[in-house]
Amino acid sequence: MITSDAIKIFDEKIRAANTIVLCAHKNPDGDALCSVLALAHLIELNYAKDVICTYDGNIPDNLDEVPFRKKIRFFERIEDVESVDVAIVMDYGIARNIGGPDKFVSMADFIIEIDHHINDEKIGALCIDDVNAAATVEIIYNLMIAAGWQYDLLVLRLIMTGIITDTGFFKYVKHGDVMRIVADMVDAGVDMQRIINDLANKPRKTVVTEAASVGAAEFFFGNKLALAIIDATQYKRIDGRGETALGLLGQIHGLDYIVLLKEQKPNQIGVSLRGRHCPVDKIATALGGGGHEFAAGAVVNDTLENVKKRVLELFRKEIK
Secondary structure (H helix, E strand, C coil): CCCHHHHHHHHHHHHHCCCEEEECCCCCCHHHHHHHHHHHHHHHHHHCCCCEEEECCCCCHHHCCCCCHHHEEEHHHCCCCCCEEEEEEECCCCHHHCCCCHHHHHCEEEEEEEECCCCCCCCCCEEEECCCCCCHHHHHHHHHHHHCCCCCHHHHHHHHHHHHHHCCCCCCCCCCHHHHHHHHHHHCCCCHHHHHHHHCCCCHHHHHHHHHHHHCCEEECCCCEEEEEECHHHHCCCCCCCHHHHHHHCCCCCCCEEEEEEEEECCEEEEEEEECCCCCHHHHHHCCCEECCCEEEEEECCCHHHHHHHHHHHHHHHHC
16 A cells, blocks of 8 residues: 655656656566656656666567567666756666666665565665565556556556566466556557557567577476577577566476576576466576566576586575
């Protein structure tokens, strides 16, 4: 529940601020990107203030059509910020997931965090968190309603996109609250079919590359786990996340776990984990990452071969 005290503090800090920076975790997914862009637009509508939206890493190509996509800027291209009054960090999980924009967060006079991940080391002076929310955009929606803010259809499109992506097209929904929000937004005029069609629109090179990694996947532990690899050369041809590969592997009958290893740089391996009915968040935590119960990940600084061995050893213990 979002308290009136939290809304009051948020209101006071935003009204008094001259420089406001919004960011989320590195390599923003739909929830992270849409949380930033939705709240930025809400602040502009209700406080008549310009904000800086920034990110680190890669943004998936299938999010190119979300409203205000061009408003978010890569952190290295923002050079004219000498001080920050308020930094709002969303959907970040743990501090090291923020990446480059942390330079703006660290100089902020006041930090607000809005998140649905479990985090025992919070960075916000004001924390508007809800670990039961299906997505961070769900918290943004509830904040918007509780504060009585003006909003428009573009905000709702962003919130709908974040919900669809972070619930895996509603596969990971655990309670009806988020579905009631979805129903209200559909009634308000949000075109869900358009959003889903936009999300299914990727460059040919991305689909072909990820499909090839699926074709070369290995299977372990009595075919309970599938492991696919995208090496450094292939990584240049995808959007950074590998959702197509994960989705294809997830359709294979009998699998309990899916692992995708992405060689982002020499000795920097992105690990994406999915579990059908079996949790993977503890494996991600053991690798220094985190995420949701059935969809999690990490970035490990080691060779591809060493990370593969470590991941398989963790799953060997889990499956036993």
